[in-house]
Amino acid sequence: MRCRYQQNERKYDGVLQRGWYRGFIFNADFPVPDSAVAVLGLFYFTDKESSRLTSLVLFFFMGDTVSGDLPPERRQGAAPVSKRAKYYTRGRIIMEFMTGKTEKKTVLISDILSGEYEGKEVLLNGAVHKIRDMGEVAFVVLRTREGLVQTVYEEGTTTPELKELCEEAAVTVKGTVALEERAPQGFEIRAVSFEILSKPVEPMPIAINKWKMNTSLETKLDLRPLSLRNVKERAKFRVQEGIVRGFRDYLHSQGFTEIHSPKIGARGAEGGANLFRLEYFHKHAVLAQSPQFYKQMMVGVFDRVFEAAPVFRAEKHNTKRHLNEYTSLDFEMGYIDSFEDIMEMETGFLQYTMKLLETEYAKELKMLGVTLPKVDEIPQVRFDKAKELVAEKYNRKIRNPFDLEPEEESLIGQYFKEEMDADFVFVTHYPSKKRPFYAMDDPEDTNYTLSFDLLFHGLEITTGGQRIHDYSTLVDKIADRGMTQEGMEQYMMIFKHGMPPHGGLGIGLERLTMKILGEDNVRETTLFPRDLSRLEP
Known part of the structure; x- marks a missing residue:
């Protein structure tokens, strides 16, 4: 310079x-x-x-x-x-200018476990999780981002006075590392001093320092910013992080490019009435039901794309499996030979992710008592055949020939678990009547589509399939549905100018997390749920 x-x-x-x-x-x-x-x-x-x-x-x-x-x-x-x-x-x-280099003064649990810190003095940050006063000695358990750490407070040696410490105070402890098999991490810190960085002004309204919070789901959700501090609640979302990480890592390894599509648009991708409508600078707009149109547009650019982002459905369902806002793991891929290529890609993602969870999230899985599902092979069955199997084995009438009822999904999952010890099953060839206009019909029987759902323990977690890539075929199907192209000019443009055979899917992150963890309500695996009755926190 x-x-x-x-x-x-x-x-x-x-x-x-x-x-x-x-x-x-x-x-x-x-x-x-x-x-x-x-x-x-x-x-x-x-x-x-x-x-x-x-x-x-x-x-x-x-x-x-x-x-x-x-x-x-x-x-x-x-x-x-x-x-x-x-x-x-x-x-x-x-x-x-920031250099990205800082001299680290404090240590983490992982530092102590991987280094030679026994007998050495360290500084460690954390929140006071629990205080067990034994008289002359007290155990002050700190909660850090990596887990719980036991520190030993000795009266007359450690400063400040024990009464100055309280649960949820943010502190920096200074002390000596000592091995202790009975401590949470196999070591403890014999404290010399606690520097109090901040203290709460009110007592905690919920017992977050207990292993299991004995309270209702509604109370947990009302107090969500606090209930998430519970180590088991927190562990759920560490596992969820691992799922998203696996999704990204695996698709990157398969040549996919991550995209970020808009969530406010002029119209929905799926059609129907389940749209959240809003005013947009004196124009009508909707919240995105799906990134579908944008995924297909970007196939013409990158061939293979993916996105992990929120979607919005104005469905008036008040069930344990429905949300009005959820995170969708979407991908779209070009130059496919058949819709089975998409199913193979999802199988690869699940195999990779389960291995990642097993190796890098073992602590959280153990804490939550989770046994990961089997994904060596995933069986597949046609939609019509699945209905027949369930009706025959469980003596059940087929009431809706065009879609699977929740009870049918559950029984299909039960059937394949009993017969093949399978945790997942692909149900293929859904009726054209129940699939969006862009779904490719089966050339052997146009009443059905080259599409699928993935069921996990009897719950649909994925919908996907091959899309129509030929402009004339798409125009004809739009007309057959009684639809118009008004508002879809940008979408139709990509087919006018050439698109490869392609397809993709969307996975409900919260549902997938729920089934992996064995929860029975999707709100348990949603950070801040949005449903019919909940708009905050």
Whole structure:
């Protein structure tokens, strides 16, 4: 970094306490009063190893004061750069840059478990989870992002007084690491001091420090910002994080590109009346039911795309399996040979994700008592055949020939678990009447589509299939449905200008999490549920 002033320029290099600096000192080429700035110095600080810029410093050279800040070896023979100032006397930081490098003062549980910390003094941050006062000794359990840590408070040795500590206070503990098999992590910290960073002003309205909160789901949801601090509640969403991580990692490995589509639009992708409508700058708009149109558009760009994002359904269902806002894991892929390519991709994702959960989320799975499902192979059955199997085995009448009732889904899951020990089953070839207009019909029987649902323990978690990619075929199907192309001009454009054979799916994240964890209500695995009766927190 050089300034444009070349006259009387003199370059200095040196070492200051805060880091390496380089810069220029130059004269002001205009008359100034005695009290004004006579000479300016612009210095920039860099990281010694990478030479990355960390900050800019503007130095002001005032009056005739001579500073002793210049190193002695630099003073000898250094020509004055101004009649009014020989060396810099003070500076002002005008810009700071973050380097991404910080000197870590505190440790994490993982640091202690992986390093040689026994007998060493450490600093650790956490919230006071529980205090067990035993008299002269107390156990202060801290809650950190990696789990619980037991610290030992000794009266007369540890500061401050125990009465100053309270549950949910944010603290930094200073103490010595000691092995202790009975402690949560196999070690404890024998505290020297607790620095109190903040204290609650009210007692906790719910017992979050108990292993299991004995309260209703409604109470947990009303107090959601607090109930999520419970270690078991928190563990559910760590597992959910692992599912999304597996989705992203696996699809990236298969050549997919992540996209981010808009959630406000002029019309819905799925049609129907289950749309949330809103005013958008004096225009009518809706919240996205699905990223379907955008996924297909982007197949023409990247071939393979995915998205993990919220979708909105204005369905007046008040059941344990329905939400009005949920997170959909969507992907769309081009140049497929058949809709079975999509099913194979989902099977690969599930296999990868279960392995990821098994290896990197074992602590949470153990805490929640979860046994992961089998995904070595996933059987598939046609829609009409599945209905017949259930009707025959469980002596049940087929009432709706065009869709699966919740009880039928449950019985299909039960059937394949009993007959094949399968946790998942693909139900294929759904009737065209119950699938969106863009679903490709089966050329062998156009009453059915090249589509599928994935059932997990008898609950639908995925809907997918092959899409129509031929413009004329799509136009005909829209007309057959009694629909118009009004409002779909941008969508139809991609087919006018060529699209490859393609298809995709959408997975309900909260439902998938619910079934993996063995919960019976999707709100248990939703951070902040939105349903018929709940709009906050």
